[in-house]
Amino acid sequence: MTRIVTVGAAQLGPIARAESRTQVVARMIELMRQAKSHGCDLVVYPELALTTFFPRWYFESQEEIDSFFEREMPGPETRPLFDAARAMAIGFYLGYAEITEEEGRVRHFNTSILVDKAGAIKLKYRKIHLPGHATHEPWRRFQHLEKGYFETGNLGFGVARAFDGVMGMAICNDRRWPETYRVMGLQGVEMVMIGYNTPVHNPPAPEHDSLSHFHNELVMRSGAYQNGTWVVGVAKAGNEEGVDQIGNSIIVAPSGEIVAACTTTGDELAIARCDLDLTLSYKNTTFNFAKHREPQAYGLIVERKGAVPPPLE
Ligand code: ING
DSSP: OOOEEEEEEEEBOOOOTTOOHHHHHHHHHHHHHHHHHTTOSEEEOOTTTTSOOGGGSOOSOHHHHHTTSBSSSSOTTTHHHHHHHHHHTOEEEEEEEEEEEETTEEEEEEEEEEEOTTSOEEEEEEOOOOOSOSSOOTTSSSOOOHHHHOOOOSSOSOEEEETTEEEEEEEGGGGGOHHHHHHHHTTTOSEEEEEEOOBSOOTTOGGGGGGHHHHHHHHHHHHHHHHTOEEEEEEBOEEETTEEEOOOOEEEOTTSOEEEEOOSSSSEEEEEEEEGGGGHHHHTTTTOHHHHOOGGGSOOOOOOTTOOOOOOO
């Protein structure tokens, strides 16, 4: 029995700071309609898909920062997206900025959710690898203040049964770290969805700029292959408030092959019929973790933030 999930990578072009959530949701519903007309079961939107990528600016006022966050999901401006999805019987991954109150204090996370065809939130994830910096660094052409605006995610890398498979999520910089895929791989993940906002220019390492597409594909293709999973990477693309962000949204098979890709930097849908049983060709052979992985031989790595591992004898 094959388990086909038809996936739409719903890349978004630039979102202006002045663009309302209502205007953005309308763009997202249009991509959802296109996806449905092509038989998609699921659409994947970018990271922080409801607003412009606000960590590019330094804000003094917490009130201004909080204006980019969602206090409820769905809320009044996002409910039309949930309603449209339920009406079309299509699921979606949505990245957004989450404000919540936990353990008696206000928390800020860079969050994604997976919603099934019936409109139920099946999985929530909060971004763990926050790139950039925590305080204003005026030397930069633009800021990348995720470490200042978000807390490190506190939900780990979980998976959930949905769309007839084992689904997992990550967000943007997470895709550059092998742990992201392996932690879900050890839970049997069959599809990892990842939204991203990636500037072409990386101020600390401008020599990497010309490799931004290569690195984008490298990390998702290797994560897919080394864990026998599908990977769907979806960009917020184009020149957004003066900053060029890569598109290069792709759908990657467990083989590591790219099976669908966006070729513009605007609102664009790339579609693939993803056979989840293709994952078994790798999970049952080369990456049969039970048979071939040797964690007891790797040496005990006790990692605490800031700890310097002892020198190897
Ligand atoms: N953006 C970028 C990303 O990891 C970055 C940050 C850009 C890191 C270029 C390295 C090189 O794709 C987010 N939002 O994580």
